[in-house]
Amino acid sequence: MGQSPTITTGERSETESAAPARHMLIDGSLVxxxxxxxxxxxxxxxxxxxAPDATVVDAEASVAAARRAFDETTWATDVALRMRCLDQFHRALVQHREELAAxxxxxxxxxxALLAGAQLDGPIDIVRFYADLLETHPFTEDLGNVESRGMQHHRWVEKEAAGVVAAIVAYNYPNQLALAKLAPSLAAGCTVVLKGAPDTPLVTLALGELIANHTDIPAGVVNVLSSSDPEVGASLVASPDVDVVTFTGSTPTGRAIMAAASATLKRVFLxxxxxxxxxxxxxADFGTAATFAAFSMVTHAGQGCALTSRLLVPRAHHDAIVEMVKANFAHVRYGDPVDPKTYMGxxxxxxxxxxxxxxxxxxxxAGATLVVGGEKKDPGFFYTPTLLTNVAVDAEIAQEEVFGPVLVVIAYDDDDDAVRIANDSIYGLSGAVFGSEDRAVAMARRIRTGTFSINGGNYFSPDAxxxxxxxxxxxxxxxxxxxxxxxxxxxxASVVPGSAS
Known part of the structure; x- marks a missing residue:
């Protein structure tokens, strides 16, 4: 998803030459x-x-570096080192917060507003969370003794680093997606090859530069790539030296990654x-629900996988709620994201x-009613907040991820009908419900999703x-x-000395 990057091989204009270039991190060197x-x-x-346009050769060099760092250094077993390095990384992120924000x-x-949340400050908190978690996380679980063959056997479980991780991120929240993969994998003792999205490579590269310049993370433990070539990501997924693939992006690409990873039976997190x-x-309080539905859907111009892009309303109250959402959309200020008054970029x-x-x-x-929106606005790539009604449950716009500021309203007859419509999807990421507490919680438990907001509750935080x-x-x-x-x-399991009967 996103515009294909422009490759530059010849001379740049004076304006282009003034634009800064960032560097990849491969085996401890910025290149x-x-x-x-x-x-x-x-x-x-x-x-x-x-951004440097990495090749498959660069990807292979990064994997080799990560493999060496995992197999030949103490990174996987030295918890104190990992705590210190994550603490250093967190301090660097905080110190360079304004540069990263710009x-x-x-x-x-x-x-x-987004920078103060999931675009930057929230991701920085993720690094702090995992640095602190290492102080208390149990890497060993005692199972006690069991009698077998006339002897006592002591058993325990140890949690070890899974190995080399290939982390591939999407463009919409590059700090969040990168740090939600980097921080826990490093805390676990893994080594990482992180590939940024072609549409937003510079943010991810900046993280690699902070690691190289401000932490004691050993060479090869973290490698950061940027590339416009899909084969670079494919080579990471297929590499026999990669033990884990963690990917954030579209479902079709996720399916392809899962299929490619099956050849080496590596762990896949999607x-x-x-x-x-x-x-x-x-x-429910219709006004509160309508405000939530409108303003959450246009967060980051609708470019969020967990946004509630379908609004299910009681048939008897359909028109009234639609008017409320329409009125809220009229108050959404879009434009220059530098302006603190801008809500939608x-x-x-x-x-x-x-x-x-x-x-x-x-x-x-196909028959939907365009209540408001549906307009391109220039300069830049703006699209007005869009509200659609009279949408069939099985319509493309009600089934496929749009990744834009588009909300569809669907009427339902009763609670069972609402649950049926909500679950009528190949997806199951998130959801929301507004109503009396007990009834809302009961309905939330019937919806097959991994996260859920009740009356506007926020589930998104580093510990959740x-x-x-x-x-x-x-x-x-x-x-x-x-x-x-x-x-x-x-x-x-170990035989307990002197336990033979």
Missing amino acids: GAPQSFRSVNPANGEIVGY LTTAEVGATP ELGGKSAAIVLDD PLISERQRDKVDGMVQRAVA PFGGYKQSGIGREMGVAGLEEFQERKTF
Whole structure:
């Protein structure tokens, strides 16, 4: 998903030459590449900077470095070293927060409000969480003794690092996605090859530069790549020297990764798409629900896998709630993400905006009613908050992930009908419900998703596992569960001396 990066091999113009170039981190060294590609500001189309265009050879060198660091250094077994290095990384992130914020705004289109949350400050907190977790996390579990063959046998379980991790991230929340993979995998004792998204490579490269310049993380433990070539990611997935693949992105790509990884039976952790439903019960505060539905859907211009892009409303109250959502959309201020008054920034690229607009136009052609929105706005890649009604449950716009500021409203008849519609999806990432507490909780438990918001509750934090059911993914990020994704369990048994009867 996203616009194909532009490859630059010849001379740059004076304007282009002024744009900074960042470096990859491979085996402890910050390096470039013979070719580079532009990263473009989605709010105005200007060049933000240049990223090295890694090749498959670079990917293979990174995997080899990570393999050596795992097999030949003490990183996997030295918990104290990992704690110190994660603490150093956290301090570096905090110290360079404003630089990272400016880069994230320029490259991703993140607003100040988003930077204070899941675009930057929240991800920085993830590193702190795992650095602190190492102080208390039990790497050994005692199972006690058991009698067998006339002797006592003492048994225990040790949690070991899973090995070399290939971490591949999407463009929408590059700091969050990278650090939610980096921090727990490093805490577990793994070594990592991190590949940034082609649309937002510079943010990910900046993380690698901080690691190289401000931490004692040994050479090869973390390698950071940028590339416009899909074969680079494919080579990481297929490599026999990679033990774990963690990927965030589209469900079709996740399926392909799972298939490719099967050849070597490596562990695969996938955080994929969503088509989450927000359900408004007939005893809910409609105004609160409508505000949540409108403003959450346009967060980061709808470029979030867990956003509730389907609004399920009681049939008797359909029109009233639609009017409330429409009124809220009218108050959404979109534009320059640098402006603190801006609520919604741009889509990542012209290609993504065309995809969103195409889905909206097809929905209208199929019979949906365009209540408001559905307009491209220039300069930059802006798309107005869009509200659709009269949408069939099985329509493309109600089943497929749009990844844009588009909300569809679907009427339901009773609670059972609402549950049926919410669960009628290949996805199962998130959801929301508004209504009296007990009734809302009961309904939430019937929806097959990995996360759920009740009356606007926020589940997203470093200590809370995040992930989905069905084709929204496999595994969990964040929390203790996020650490355990990167651990193997080894069971031991030893005869207790002198226990023979």
